[in-house]
Structures are given as structure tokens and as C-alpha cells.
Amino acid sequence: MLLEVEELTAGYGDIRVIEDVSFSLGSGELLAVLGPNGSGKSTLVKAVMGLATVHSGRILFRGEDVTRLKPHEKARRGMVYVPQMNNVFERLTVRENLIMAGYTIGDELQDRIEEVLELLPPLRRLMGRKAWTLSGGERQMLALAMALVRSPELLILDEPTASLAPPVAEKIIGLIAQIRESEDVGIILVEQNAKLALSISDEALLMVSGKQVYMGDANKLLSRSDLSSLYLGVRS
Amino acid sequence: MNVVLDALAFSNIIVLSSIGLTLTYITLKVPNFAHGDLVTIGAYTALAAARLLGITPYAAIPLAFIASGMAALASYYLVYRPLDRRGAGIVTLMIASMSTEVILRASLHIFADVMTTSTKSYWRGFLFREEGGQLTSYIVVSTITAILIIISLYLFLHRTKYGVALRAAVENPSLASAIGIDVDKARAVSWLIAGGLAGVAGVFMPFRTPTDPETGWALLLRMFAASVLGGLDAVFGAVIGGYVIGLSEVLGIYLLSGPPLNLSTAYRPAIPFAILVILLLIAPRGLSGVEWRRLLSRMSRGVVRSG
Numbered sequence: 001m002l003l004e005v006e007e008l009t010a011g012y013g014d015i016r017v018i019e020d021v022s023f024s025l026g027s028g029e030l031l032a033v034l035g036p037n038g039s040g041k042s043t044l045v046k047a048v049m050g051l052a053t054v055h056s057g058r059i060l061f062r063g064e065d066v067t068r069l070k071p072h073e074k075a076r077r078g079m080v081y082v083p084q085m086n087n088v089f090e091r092l093t094v095r096e097n098l099i100m101a102g103y104t105i106g107d108e109l110q111d112r113i114e115e116v117l118e119l120l121p122p123l124r125r126l127m128g129r130k131a132w133t134l135s136g137g138e139r140q141m142l143a144l145a146m147a148l149v150r151s152p153e154l155l156i157l158d159e160p161t162a163s164l165a166p167p168v169a170e171k172i173i174g175l176i177a178q179i180r181e182s183e184d185v186g187i188i189l190v191e192q193n194a195k196l197a198l199s200i201s202d203e204a205l206l207m208v209s210g211k212q213v214y215m216g217d218a219n220k221l222l223s224r225s226d227l228s229s230l231y232l233g234v235r236s
Numbered sequence: 237m238n239v240v241l242d243a244l245a246f247s248n249i250i251v252l253s254s255i256g257l258t259l260t261y262i263t264l265k266v267p268n269f270a271h272g273d274l275v276t277i278g279a280y281t282a283l284a285a286a287r288l289l290g291i292t293p294y295a296a297i298p299l300a301f302i303a304s305g306m307a308a309l310a311s312y313y314l315v316y317r318p319l320d321r322r323g324a325g326i327v328t329l330m331i332a333s334m335s336t337e338v339i340l341r342a343s344l345h346i347f348a349d350v351m352t353t354s355t356k357s358y359w360r361g362f363l364f365r366e367e368g369g370q371l372t373s374y375i376v377v378s379t380i381t382a383i384l385i386i387i388s389l390y391l392f393l394h395r396t397k398y399g400v401a402l403r404a405a406v407e408n409p410s411l412a413s414a415i416g417i418d419v420d421k422a423r424a425v426s427w428l429i430a431g432g433l434a435g436v437a438g439v440f441m442p443f444r445t446p447t448d449p450e451t452g453w454a455l456l457l458r459m460f461a462a463s464v465l466g467g468l469d470a471v472f473g474a475v476i477g478g479y480v481i482g483l484s485e486v487l488g489i490y491l492l493s494g495p496p497l498n499l500s501t502a503y504r505p506a507i508p509f510a511i512l513v514i515l516l517l518i519a520p521r522g523l524s525g526v527e528w529r530r531l532l533s534r535m536s537r538g539v540v541r542s543g
Binding site for chain 1: 315323397400401403404407408411412413414415416417419539
């Protein structure tokens, strides 16, 4: 198993935001983390990445206990997190952002950047631009590219379509599906747009008020009218 | 001509120290009130090297870089880092910065007194004297040093992987950490460089002004002015800010104290700040926040129309 999260309780400082959350993810699988605003979705993935305080529980990555590791130590093991906001270095150019993304990669960095640019060709013409001059969609594309440069084993995407226009959001979700097809990577996708996320996911985790209320097959969640209409705004 | 050269030398000191002040501001978003004392530590290192080792103050530049750099690093590890980790806000960090300043300045006073007693020579109000005409060597050396440091720093921050990582780490620590950059180390290196540059600036100070433990503190407001004018989030904005502040103070006082105005020199510190206020009213984010290309294109269109 790629990632196992066991009875995780986490938050910020002494404050507990999520309680007793458990799930697992295999290589090549895509897990959608869904739920209303304030349900603890982002806190969950931040805790997995070491960016929130873990009060109890365990996080195993490829069987190794990584619960107490620092974020940069987890990153070096192949766990890659793309935050919802501030997910690119605004004052650096697109090229510098990609180089920074591959900070821990050695000689093969340039080859890897080339591979990623083939997957995301629109970035090629933006290489000399500072990131703060990019549109919302271009920024998300750069954030995805930065994640891919690192050849992640686990890719955690925190609301990659937030504040994007619907057509751009669909394009980004399409890219995520494409990444899943072409790279052997486990993906955790935190999303507000449940229908869009579930359309490309294998499994789904539904969070409500910091608690896990569903964990299982993504398609079956859509058929659970009690949950999907109440918490996801999806009418079956 | 003399006054222009003096203004240039003064500006070099302000530029070298302001770059570091901006760098530390970017890392913690708090103004480092102890930065002026790091300049003084550089001056005292040069004095100690000259008197105890018998070397010229110029040869002491690397020593001054190390001494002030280590002092900055110590203040980061002993004061700012622990407070930042405990979630201290800007006000707390600022008070800590003021306290560090008082401790460093008091330590410099103690050092000056101890050295005066133990070496039987005076360690306050000292000057590095040079023979020569209007183009004294310290003006040449300080200008060349400033140019070399600015170019080296630019190349380091923009052309090396670690330099770009340093910029990334100070701009967005959580993202940098998530991609494998050791942010703590990057911040420490920033403080070391910032302190080191202040130390280098300090070596040149006694060539121009009688120096004592209070001198760096007295310069602090000019450094703040240069950093703010350049744009607090732009390291190289401090270069432009430093030259504007330094040149305006020295040239301003020369013009106002001579005929026909013959004003006294008591208003001296007000000159750079008056210019700072005026420029900030025009460009609130500092000179680096101005979109120069757009401005120049508008100006050229205006010239074409008026022509």
C-alpha cells in the first residue's frame, strides 16, 4: 500500500480540527476528499504532509511511519503537496519555479522538465514570465507541472480548481486525469466540485465537521442520495 | 567634486547595509532594529584587526563580514527563530528586535571600555586616517566593493540553484518546505549574508565619520529609509534607495548650507526623509513597485504628442 492513514486526529496547535480519520491509497489510485466548507479537508491533507499538528494516529508511507517527519523530509520521500493558495513562487519565473520544484533532483532535472512540458505544452511559451503575471488557470498548470517535475509517488492536490472559471476548472480536472493515466502516481484530490472530482476518482472520502462520514467507492457515493444531496450539492 | 565623492562614499555605506536590512525583513516580515549595530560591529572588527594584528582596515573586510554575519546568525538562532516557532506576531518580534539592539549596543560599549583599559588606547570616536587628494582610496575601494558585492549577490540569487532556492524560501516558506528546501537553513544563510554585508559597510564608516558604539544605531533610520524607498520586498531596490538617500543627504546639505541660503546644518537628517515621503507619495510600494516600462512608454507617448 502506498499510503495508510490510521485514526488520525489533527489540527493547529492545541485546536483539533479533524478526528479519527482513516483511509488508505494504492499506487495509481485517485482518492477524492470531499465535504462542505470547514469540514477539515485541507487540514487532513496538511496533516498528512506535516503542515498541521498531529495529535494522535499514524501515517505510513510505503510502510514507513512518517507521522512526525518534517514536510521537506516527506517531500524527499516522494510525497508532493500542491496547496490551494500560494502554490507557485510569484517572484520567480516559470523556468525558475520548475527548477525549484526539482530542487532535490540531480542531473536528470532538465530531462524531467522536458517530459513535463510535453504533458503540459502551453507552459513552454511562458517559461520566461514571472509567475505573478500568469492567469489563474496558467498558475494551476504551473503548480501541477512543479509537482510532476518531482516524479511524485503520492500527489496531494488541495482544491486545484478553486476560483477558476468552470471551463478552466474542467480543463484542470482533465489534466489531472491525464496525469493519472501517464504517471504511476497515487493522487489525493481535495475538491469542492464533487461531481467533477468523482468523475475521475476511484474512491471518495467525505468529511463533515472534521469527521469521516463516508469512505469507499466513488461511484457508490454518488448513489447515496442522503449524503450526495446533503453534503455535496449533487442531485442524483 | 569633493562633495560628490563624499556623497558617493556615504551612499555606498547605506547601500551595503540596506541590502541586508531588506533581506532580513523579507525573511521574517519584521524590521531588524539591531541592523545598525551590525554595522558598528564591522567597524570595531576593522579597528581591532588594525590595532591588534597590524593589518589595514581593507584587509579586515572578510573578518568584518564574518564577525557581523555571526552576530546576525546568533541573533536569528537565539531570538527570532525560537520566537517565530512559538508563533510570535510582528509586534512581539519587533520588541524582541529592539531588545536585541539595546543588548548589542550595550555590548559594544562594554567592548570599547574593556579595550580602552587593556590596550591603553582610545576605542571611541576613532577614525581611519588616509593621506591623499580628493580621490582618497576608501572612496575607490568602497565603490568597487559595493559594485562587486551587488553583482555577486545578483549572480548568486539569480544564477545559482541555491540562490534561487533562497529567494524561493524567503518568499513562500511553506511551499519551499513542501518541495524539499530546508527553509530554516535558507533563512539562516540570509541572516548570515545580511549581517556580513552590514559588517563590510561598517569597515568604511570610520574613514568618513568618528565612530563609536552609537554610530550604527544613528545610521539606522537612513537604512530604513533606503529599504522602504527601494521597496521592502525587493533586495535590489535597496541599492537604488540607498543611493537616493545617501546622495540626497550629502548633496542636499551642501546646496542648502552654501550661498545664497547659508542655512545651518541642524536639519540634515530631515533631507533624506523629506525626499522619502515625497517619493512614497508618488510610488507607495517603493521604487521597485513602479512599473517603469509602462511609465516610460506613457512618457514617450506624451513627448511624441507634445512634439
